[in-house]
Each structure stands twice: as structure tokens, then as C-alpha cells.
Amino acid sequence: MAEQAFIVVEHLYKQYETAAGPVPVLKDVNLRIEAREFMALMGPSGSGKSTFMNILGCLDLPTGGSYVLNGQDVGKLGKDRLAHLRNEVIGFVFQGFNLLPRANLLDNVALPLVYCRVAKDERVRRAGEMLEKVGLGGYGNSMPNRISGGQQQRVAIARALVNRPRLILADEPTGNLDTKTSAEIMNIFARLNAEEGITIVLVTHEPDIAAYAKRLVRFVDGRVTHDGAVLREVMMDEQP
Template identity: 65%
Template structure:
């Protein structure tokens, strides 16, 4: 049997506050198979964003274990985690997180530079990915010269640049209007179905979560719902 892409066991995360210790995650265990499209839901403070940060190797758990693609993340050094993020993971955020003075092409090429790819090769790869998201003709525009939807597509292109196995998207439609949100989610769905990329999406919007095959709901740091649907019609 193929090992799951993501496997967490009794995952817990504590934060120290002025009032004492706040337990953001409380004994979360689950697996996510390669090729799944998962929506993580929950109210503010439920633990969903903390969980996303742990899965994306942006933070470390206080207790419990996390294996990504068979690798024990808890045993890795900071440099090993950075290399793992660059190799296996793509991120898409609500605020786009594009560098304002760089063109779309240079923003997309940035993770390829960190990966050590030669300049011409990374520019060719960045251009190809921008064309994949329908922005080939806008590659030399800066973020301020692009609409919100176009900026998010640049962010998706950047996430795809290193050919990751998994994309974590944190409220990716939060700053977009309804029609642009639909276009972005249809593109995510296409990536999942046609290229087999695993998608883990944090959202508080039920209509956005409806694009996913599986819905996991957090409350007070615990998983209170985990539902997989046989067929999704968004």
C-alpha cells in the first residue's frame, strides 16, 4: 500500500501568552493521500491556520509527529526544512505576497533562484508557467500593474514553478470578487484533476470549500468533521 503524502499523529501546538499557555491544536491525527483536494474550515481561532503552517513546514509542533512524503519533519534542521519547502511545497496566500518592485516573471522565478537553477533556465520556466496560468503577455508587468485576480494567478504560477507535489492555499480568494474567485478555484480544480497536484485549502467560505473532495472542520483546536464526497459538483 502506498504511504500517505501527509501523516500527522497526535499533533499539538502551544503558544505562550500573557495569560498563560494557549493550546492552538489538541491531538490532531489524520492522513492525506497524494492527489487529494482538501478544504480546511473553521472559525477564527479554531486552529485551521496553525495546522496549515505546521503542514507547510513554516512552524514546528509542540508535541506529536508529522511525516511528509515519508520524511519525519520533526527531525529536520531549519536548512533541511527550507530545502523541503522549496522542493515539495507551493504556497498561495490571501495577500498574494508578491514583491512589488519585481515583474511577474521575476516573482515567479524567485523560488527557482533559491533552488539554484541557472538564470536563463529559470526565466524560461517562469515564462512557461505564466503562460500556463494565462498571463504570458503580462510577464513584464509589476504587481501594481495587474488586477487582483491577475496577481493571484502570478502567485499560483510562483507556487507551481518548482513543480511541487502539494500546494497549500490560505484563503486564496479572500481578496477577490465572486467571478474572479470562481476562475481561481476552477484553475485549482484543473491542476488537481489533470496534473494530480495535492491541494490543501484553508477557507471560511462554504462555496469555496465545495470545490474540494474532502472537507475537514476545526473547532477549538480539534477536528470535529472530516467528510469525503465521492463526486464534487461546484
């Protein structure tokens, strides 16, 4: 076999069982993502991109086809192995930031390290470094509800980075932010991709945000309709 890509998705199907019968969401998706890529994923609501992201993030399993991440066939892994992948290979950044409201910023950032049993001193040190990296060095003891949305998203990025992942999955990370803050957040992603070679898959509705990526994949009705350059005309029919 030739050199395998970082992510290989072949003939991926996903359907949900509902009372009204099975509803297909993904229909024969084929995609290869190399390490160090920065890919934007677009598509109208209901096109299946969120489902696809969940499968990429090992939060959900495909109904058919295969998904190989970093050489491992995800469909064949047990629950604990999947959790391990989420913990050590993947970092999530969500639209709603999803910080734990009762824990301070340092504890929030250090949380993934708790689940891979890193000692306390090491946790504090690495979480502190990550906060430093996203420009929130002195905020470790603050609570999430005391800082702005942009700052919360930066904390979330720090949390995603703390366990040195190779892949960051960002699901509309700027959806709740203003234009200026969005640009700051996207610059962080661009820097992570360029300087540290972290693979980034980004779901967005906004062409300006997608423009940060180097590759654009568009989903319509559970199928890939565009895969290639980040072209404005491809994005034009997007609903903001």
C-alpha cells in the same frame, strides 16, 4: 509498515507560550492526506486551522506529536531541510497574494528557482511557461501593482507551481477576490489537482469555494470535528 500516506499527522499538539501562560491551539490532531487529494479546511476564527496550515507548510513546528510529509518526519529536520521542503515540495498561495512589489511578474514567479540555484536561462524559461499556464503569458515585464487582484493571484499560483511542487497550500486564496474571479482561480486549482495530480489543501470560509474540494475537514477549538464528504450542513455555521 503499510503504504504510507503522503501526509500523516498523528497526535499533533501545538501551544503558544504567552505572558499569561501556555495557550493550546491544536489538541491531538490526527489526519492522513493521500497524494492527489483536494481537501478543504474550514473552521471558525481561532479554531487552529491557520496554525495547522503553518505546520503543514513547514513554517512552524509542532509542540508534540508527529508530522510526516512524503515519508520525512518534519519535526526532526533542520532549518535548511525545512527550507528545502518549502522550496521543492510545497507551493504556497496566500490570501494577500504576497508578490514582491519591486520585482516584475517574471522575477516574482522565478523567485523559488533562485533559491534552488537554477541557472538564469532555465529560470526565465520556466517562469515564462508558468505565466503562460495561468493565462498571463505576455505580462512578464509588468509590475504587480499594475494588474488586478485576480491576475496577481494567478501570478502567485504560477510562483507556487514553478518548482513543480507535490503539495499546494492555499490559505483563503479567494478571500480578496470577487465571485467571478474566485471561480476562475478555483478552476485553476481544480485543473491542477485533476490533471497534474497535485495535492491541494485549501483553507476557506466560503462554502462555494469549499465545494470545489473533494474532502472537507473542519476544525473547532483545535480539534478535528468533521473529516469526510463536502457537506453543506457541516459548513452552515461558518462565518463568512
